[in-house]
Each structure stands twice: as structure tokens, then as C-alpha cells.
Amino acid sequence: MLWTAALPFLSLMPRIREGWQQRILRYCPTGPFDIWLQAASGGEAFIAAKIVEELDTMVPAGRQLTVLSTTGTRQGYDVLSRAMQTFNANRSINPAVSYFPFDAPFLMQKAFSRFNPTVAVIIETELWPGFLLTAKKYGVPVLLVNGRMSEKSFHSYRHLKTFFKRYGPLKILAISEKDRQRFAKLTGADRTDVMNNIKYDQISLPPEETPYNIPLCLPESVPFIVLGSVRREEELQIVRTIKLIRAIKPDAVIGLFPKHLERVTPWLQLLTENEIPAVLRNTPVRDIVPGDVVVWNRFGELHDAYRRADAAFVGGSLVNLGGQNFLEPLISGLKPVIGPHWQNFSWVDHRLFSQGLVRQVTNEEELADLLLTDLPSRSDREKTVQAAMALLAEHKGGTRQACQMILNGLKERRKN
Structure with a gap:
């Protein structure tokens, strides 16, 4: 009834x-x-x-x-x-x-x-x-x-x-x-x-020659930061993070990936209200230019974005939501940054943290600082991947x- x-x-x-x-x-x-x-x-x-x-x-x-x-x-x-x-x-x-x-x-x-x-x-x-x-x-x-x-x-x-x-x-x-x-x-x-955990079996490396399946035509000199799997409850913290990044690195392109696609339109409104230039991932109006925030409105492209990124944050972790999958950027050669709440992934090998392969912050100020620090370092991605895969292989x-x-x-x- x-x-x-x-x-x-x-x-x-x-x-x-x-x-x-x-x-x-x-x-x-x-x-x-x-x-x-x-x-x-x-x-x-x-x-x-x-x-x-x-x-x-x-x-x-x-x-x-x-x-x-x-x-x-x-x-x-x-x-x-x-x-x-x-x-x-x-x-x-x-x-x-x-x-x-x-x-x-x-x-x-x-x-x-x-x-x-x-x-x-x-x-x-x-x-x-x-x-x-x-x-x-x-x-x-x-x-x-x-x-x-x-x-x-x-x-x-x-x-x-x-x-x-x-x-x-x-x-x-x-x-x-x-x-x-x-x-x-x-x-x-x-x-x-x-x-x-079956998620360990999902972790594999794409062939090196596999092209990026994302519409980015950015020179390698343009820094690209990915904010992945962002949840609604942490949107205000992410806006603050974006402002802090842009204040120091105004030419950085930021790829914003809402966890749920119905948040795309609210995100565009939120960025506009904060006078932050935003463009949809599939917009035909203009090419992406340095300083843009690209709001992704297509599912399934986050992995390729991580491959092109210079730094990455994985959401669902700045507030008490349990976190999202931070292994995906790791096997792309990035050392991801997450917030303090990642209890949904307590099953992962904690040596990833002790070895500095995944980093944890407590607030948006620390997040922005660490992402900015990652930009010029251009860490050895192949070495990062090898270290991560060696640990993860034990759990397949x-x-x-x-x-x-x-x-x-x-x-x-x-x-x-």
C-alpha cells in the first residue's frame, strides 16, 4: 500500500x-x-x-x-x-x-x-x-x-x-x-x-600507447589538477580550495569531477557565483584555456584525467562520508591527496600511507598547499606506480x- x-x-x-x-x-x-x-x-x-x-x-x-x-x-x-x-x-x-x-x-x-x-x-x-x-x-x-x-x-x-x-x-x-x-x-x-577485495583485481595498467580519452588539448607546460569524486557535502570546502589554488597558480586548469552527475548544474552555478571561470567538459563554445575550471559531465573519464594530471585530490573525504577510490590516481603515477575521512577504504594496505604514496590532509588550506607543492615536483610516475603495484599485488x-x-x-x- x-x-x-x-x-x-x-x-x-x-x-x-x-x-x-x-x-x-x-x-x-x-x-x-x-x-x-x-x-x-x-x-x-x-x-x-x-x-x-x-x-x-x-x-x-x-x-x-x-x-x-x-x-x-x-x-x-x-x-x-x-x-x-x-x-x-x-x-x-x-x-x-x-x-x-x-x-x-x-x-x-x-x-x-x-x-x-x-x-x-x-x-x-x-x-x-x-x-x-x-x-x-x-x-x-x-x-x-x-x-x-x-x-x-x-x-x-x-x-x-x-x-x-x-x-x-x-x-x-x-x-x-x-x-x-x-x-x-x-x-x-x-x-x-x-x-x-575485488577492487584490487580491477587495478591494472593501461598500455603506454593508449591515448587519453578526454577532450584536453593542453600543452604539457600548463598544470592540470584533478579534483575527483567530489561529494555535495564538501562542495564549499572545494570552492575554497579552488580559490586558494587560483590565488597562487592562476594559470592552472582544474578538472572538477562531481561524484554524482546531477550536481553538474549546481556546480556551474556555484562557480559563477564565486567569479570562477567554468566550462563544461563537452562544451563546443571554446577551447579550454589556462585558468579554467572544467566541470565534467560524463561518467567514465576520471581515470584518463588522472593520467594527464599533475596533482589530484580524491573526494568524499573532507567530510565524514567514508572516502572514494584513491587507488585509481595512484596507479596512474600520482600520489593522491585525501581528507581525514576514508573509513570506506580501511581495507587498503596502510603501507601506502607510511611510504608516502597516499597523503592525508585535514582541511582545504592543507589540501591547496599540498596540491600546489605537487605541481612543480613532477615526481617519477613510473617509480610511484611500481611501488604501489608491488604492495597491491599481494591482495589480488x-x-x-x-x-x-x-x-x-x-x-x-x-x-x-
């Missing part, structure tokens, strides 16, 4: 309106599917793509798996769509992509009936009650891989301990012992184990661990 009343209001929200027909299952793929993978947004979608890629190498010759990948955001949908385009009839995976249905009981019943999955797989933490209840009703085992649960989330979920013991995932692979313990308190220790293998559990789950379900 509540969902029926809420749907008309949800349809007015821009982020929710994307993929509306699929969210309400008016148009969506039809099963049966061997595997239903659920990835919340862009980051989880990259993990889903990595899992599907690895499954393709593990399926016995002559066999084919049907895999449905769903997500809740446009960013996630775009990532999955691009990744699944690489699979053709000669591969071991027959993929489909859709938006995740609303968690309304009547829609979830329709989803499980239409998708008819053999197993369902949650990536990281997507514990939707309607999804879990309906999976139980249809006898579909739910697995959770690359599991993580913050202390804040645990304090919310712990009130539903009885529910999760009965309807929670059958098996959980968590990315750290702390995460495993939190899941164990909800579902029982016998259903949990630890795995290597999580994708195969996750895929093995998924294939085991398929085997068990088919036996029953």
Missing part, C-alpha cells in the same frame, strides 16, 4: 526517473537466468563486470551461463551496458542488463517470477527486505560478495537481526575481518568468511574467490 502511494512521487525524482519502465517491470529482460547480479551504483557495477569477465573464463567449454546484471543508477547502468557489449554468441556468458526493480513486494514477486534466477548475488551491501523475502519464498539462494558494512550501517541493521538470521544471504564473503564480524552478528558466523585474487562461491551455489541449487 505504501509503495503504491509512493510510486507517483518517486517518478518525479530525476535520479529515480531514469529507467522508470524497467524499475516497474513494464519493460525488462525475461529469464530464466542462471545468475542475477545486483550492483547498487557505478562502483559496484565495475565489480559486477569484473565478476562476469572472470566467470567467462571459468565456465566449462561448451557451456553457457545466462547472467542478468541490475543496478539502481544511470552510472551503474552505463558501466554494465558497456561491459556486456563485449560478450557475443561465442563467449560463455549470455548477458542482460536492467535497472533494479523497486523493492515493493508486488514488484519483487513479479521480478523473481520473470527473471527466474537460479542464484542471486548481491555486491557489497544491498540488503533490500522485499528482495530477500521474495528470494526466500521462491527458494533462490542469495549470496553476497565483496561484502562491506560500516559501523554506522551495522548500528542500523542490528535492529533487524531476527529478520537477517531468517532471510539474510546464505553465504557472505566480506572484504575484511571487521566487516565479516559485523555480518556475522546479523546472520550467524557460519554464513560468513573473508575474501580479498578476490574475483576468483567470489566466482568460485557463485559457481558452487549454482551447482548446489541444481542438485536440489
